[in-house]
Amino acid sequence: EPEVTQTPSHQVTQMGQEVILRCVPISNHLYFYWYRQILGQKVEFLVSFYNNEISEKSEIFDDQFSVERPDGSNFTLKIRSTKLEDSAMYFCASSPPGARNQPQHFGDGTRLSIL
């Protein structure tokens, strides 16, 4: 069964540095998402992406964050000037063509640790 893949599985970065989290969505999917989950808490929506542009973003997704689909397969989340509170699990998800509100397929996540 096709999967969403994320790399790296764990990223350790010094505060103030930039990080890029990478995702390869399922190949025929058209809607892409990033979520954040602080340890032990709920899954928080960051941003949705469709047709090469951001569809919606949450209050968390400020100027520090950006997303990009640089080619036909990768979907990246860049966090500039990381802060301690950016430490969390970051999940990428995708959903198939058709209605937007379809079930989402999640990757295994990238655990981001800011020191």
Next chain:
Amino acid sequence: GQQVMQIPQYQHVQEGEDFTTYCNSSTTLSNIQWYKQRPGGHPVFLIQLVKSGEVKKQKRLTFQFGEAKKNSSLHITATQTTDVGTYFCAGWAGANNLFFGTGTRLTVIP
């Protein structure tokens, strides 16, 4: 803003006992989805409910969507150790994003 609350936050049950988690939204939802997240894992889609009052079953799991489309429940009959994890409801309210509930963490004691 939109809020989706779940109760209880934690639930410990003996293996074989039943379990129910309740999901309440501050706004009417166009549909609701349920996800399960095993410890250390990622959310995995379980089911989607669309119609008011809809009830769906998956083996020992029963899902219900409220008449007003603002609440939902998940009931597990005769829990097993494989049911351990956090159960999240997640709703669409017309926006372009899925809004997750606060989750219920289920522990099953063998």
